[in-house]
Amino acid sequence: MPNDIGQLVIGLPAPYREINFFYRTKGWTMGLHDHPWYQMILVTDGVLSLESGDHSYTLRPGHFCLIPPFHAHALATKDGYHQFGINFQHKADERGITSFLDTHLKEIVVMNKFDILDMLPAIQQTCSEMTAISKLRVGSYLDSILLNCMESAFSRKEIHFRNKLLDYLRRNLREKTMLKDLCQHMNMSQSHLERLTYQEFGCGVIELYNRIRIHHACNLLSDSSLSLSEISEQLGFYDLSHFSHFFKRKMRMSPTAFKKQMLE
Numbered sequence: 001m002p003n004d005i006g007q008l009v010i011g012l013p014a015p016y017r018e019i020n021f022f023y024r025t026k027g028w029t030m031g032l033h034d035h036p037w038y039q040m041i042l043v044t045d046g047v048l049s050l051e052s053g054d055h056s057y058t059l060r061p062g063h064f065c066l067i068p069p070f071h072a073h074a075l076a077t078k079d080g081y082h083q084f085g086i087n088f089q090h091k092a093d094e095r096g097i098t099s100f101l102d103t104h105l106k107e108i109v110v111m112n113k114f115d116i117l118d119m120l121p122a123i124q125q126t127c128s129e130m131t132a133i134s135k136l137r138v139g140s141y142l143d144s145i146l147l148n149c150m151e152s153a154f155s156r157k158e159i160h161f162r163n164k165l166l167d168y169l170r171r172n173l174r175e176k177t178m179l180k181d182l183c184q185h186m187n188m189s190q191s192h193l194e195r196l197t198y199q200e201f202g203c204g205v206i207e208l209y210n211r212i213r214i215h216h217a218c219n220l221l222s223d224s225s226l227s228l229s230e231i232s233e234q235l236g237f238y239d240l241s242h243f244s245h246f247f248k249r250k251m252r253m254s255p256t257a258f259k260k261q262m263l264e
Contacts, residue, residue, distance in 0.1 A: 006082075009127045013139035015093035020085040021124060024048075029076040037090040038101055039067040040149070042116055046081025050074070052108050062114035064149055068105050084120055086142060097146070109153045116145055161186075162200050169209050173216060174236045179205060214250045217243075221255055222262040228255050 006022040017037060032051075041048070041059070048059040052073040059065060067073060069090065092098050123141050126134045168185055182205065183190050197205050213235050220231045232243035247255045 007124070007127065009130070009138070011130075012135055012142070015089050015095070015097045016139060016142050017087045017089045019087070019123075019127070019138070019142070020083070021120075022085060023082050024077050024080060026080045027078070028080065030074065032072050032074045034070045034072045035087075035090075036069050038069060038088040038098065038105070040086040040146075041065045041067070042084040042113065042120075044082045044084055044117060044120065046077060046079060048081045048083065049076045049078075050108075050110075051076075055108070057108075057110050059110065062112055062117055064111055064113040064116065066105060066109045066149060066153065068101070068107065071108055073108065084116075084123075086145070101150075104150070104154065109149075111149065111152050113149060113152070116148065119145065158200065161196055165197065165200075165208075166212070169212050170216075172236075173213060174234060176236055210246075210250070214247065217247055217255070218251075218258065221259045228259075231255070 005025070006020060008018060008020045008022075010018045012018065042064045043059045043061055045061055050057040050059060050065060050073055052067075052071060057063075057065065088098060088101075119141060123138060126137050126141070165182075165186065168182060179190055179193075183193055186193055188196075194204050197203070197208060201208050203211070217231060217235055220226055220234065224231075226234070228243070229240050232240050235243065237243040237246065244255055247253075247258070251258060253261075
């Protein structure tokens with residue numbers, strides 16, 4: 001494996017262990033490995049291939065990768081590439097940044113962060129000074145990059161959670177949704193599921209499920225020729241009486257009255 005070519009900067013404020021501006025030459029590889037610290041890689045030129053488990057990533061300029069501790073991965077480049085890398089200290093820091101990452105970053109995350117490329121000349125210039133003040137300034141740059149990336153990562157996770165939950169509830173309207181089955185599908189505990197659902201939708205899982213049912217009921221009553229019994233069956237109610245009671249409680253009128261109102 002060829003040696004790294006470039007600049008390595010150490011002695012930074014916690015939780016950062018070092019940063020690097022490396023060029024890896026044509027045909028460079030690093031076999032499957034892991035490390036006990038968080039690592040961030042931004043490709044600035046060329047192409048880097050990253051393999052981890054069943055996942056393969058192709059990182060091009062502007063692609064940023066966050067790798068949690070002990071996530072085995074392999075790196076390779078066919079024609080060479082340049083990177084800006086951040087390695088964290090493997091011990092907890094007083095500000096709680098690594099603890100925060102431990103809670104929220106469970107898998108490798110890859111995202112487009114072209115805006116960070118614009119910050120690199122200033123970071124590299126500051127690194128060349130390496131006075132006590134310049135090291136603090138570099139730490140401030142790194143804090144900004146980390147916050148930017150984590151906000152993007154959380155936003156993607158929230159969208160994924162919302163879409164996955166809504167898709168499951170909509171596909172299972174005919175069935176009585178069981179929380180234990182939903183928790184298994186979402187791969188989380190009931191308390192965690194309820195907390196995330198309330199954060200995202202302002203209500204619990206059952207109330208969200210009922211909102212979706214009433215929304216579909218109104219659409220079917222307005223736009224279909226289905227009978228009330230058929231609509232009741234499609235939405236997973238025990239019988240027409242159960243559906244009518246549910247609808248009247250939510251809409252302040254019976255399904256028949258609602259349908260008549262829509263047809264007027």
